[in-house]
Amino acid sequence: MWSKKAAAVAGGAIFLTLAGLIRLNYLFISAGLVMLTFVVLSSFLDVWMPNVKIRRETTSDNIFEDGTMSVKFIVKNTGLGIGFVEIYDSLPPQARIIKGSNYTLLYMKPWQEVSFEYSLKLPLRGHYHLGPVKMRVKDAFDLFYNERIEESVHSFSVFPQIEVLEEQIITSRAPKLLSGAMPLNLIGAGTEFYSLREFVPGDSLRSVNWKALAKKGKMMVNETVREDVMDVILLLDVRE
Incomplete structure (x- = not known):
């Protein structure tokens, strides 16, 4: 592609050549032809x-x-x-x-x-x-x-940048209300059924599943979902 510099040099060469022909000035003609030859040769040298x-x-x-x-x-x-x-x-x-x-x-x-x-x-x-x-x-x-x-x-x-936050930074503006025990999706003391397992010494008879005993012929106990009191903190990223 031609640059502005190449276009200016070519334009000047053509102008000098035409001016030399009109005025029969061989100096202008020679300068214009030299400049034009230089531009033409440079256009072929772009392969270098x-x-x-x-x-x-x-x-x-x-x-x-x-x-x-x-x-x-x-x-x-x-x-x-x-x-x-x-x-x-x-x-x-x-x-x-x-x-x-x-x-x-x-x-x-x-x-x-x-x-x-x-x-x-x-x-x-x-x-x-x-x-x-x-x-x-x-x-x-x-x-x-x-x-x-x-x-x-x-x-x-x-x-996101990881920062260690002090406990007092995340606080509530209003007194917290006790929401009661919440399920944690872990095995532990609770009321919601989780799974069955075989009876081991030390298990309470109150947790024995008698229907499973009658069906499988061995003692099975109920495992429940652990329930505990916990705080729920909701953080919103409102940056654009």
């Missing part, structure tokens, strides 16, 4: 642009809220071309860059390998991804360039 390969590395796949993730890019020119390379890594809207930048401009020499890195922070939990990567490769004269999008996407999760 850097052949760039990129790789992204991160410190972890998952972080906690307000945690920091470091991202490192390794950029390698796998050919003989030289030129400029622009790289932009797409980020979630909620991300905040605290060190470095997700954009860079590099001058790549043949077979050169360079790296850059940045650190970001995400304040809200959720599932996010980095990428895709937008890349622009220019020739050494910055006249022509190629653009492409690398579908290099890194998915990661942000977990």
Whole structure:
């Protein structure tokens, strides 16, 4: 693709050539033809642009809220071309860059390998991804360039931050009402039937299931769901 610089040089070359022909000024004609030849040759030299390969590395796949993730890019020119390379890594809207930048401009020499890195922070939990990567490769004269999008996407999760809360922080604004014993879905003392098991010495005869004894020919006792007094605390996450 043509850059603004290439279009300006080509336009100037055509203007000088036409002005030289009109005024019969061989200096203008020569300068215009030289500039036009330079632009045309440069357009064919775009095959000598850097052949760039990129790789992204991160410190972890998952972080906690307000945690920091470091991202490192390794950029390698796998050919003989030289030129400029622009790289932009797409980020979630909620991300905040605290060190470095997700954009860079590099001058790549043949077979050169360079790296850059940045650190970001995400304040809200959720599932996010980095990428895709937008890349622009220019020739050494910055006249022509190629653009492409690398579908290099890194998915990661942000977990809620874990904090140890003191007991007095979670309190009720009104006096608590005794709601009575609540089932805990555990075996223990209670009134709600849970399961049957075989009789063992020490079991109370009041817990013997006489119907099961008549049916199976051995003593079986009833196990019940444990009931206990407990507090129920409901926490709502109202963040957007």
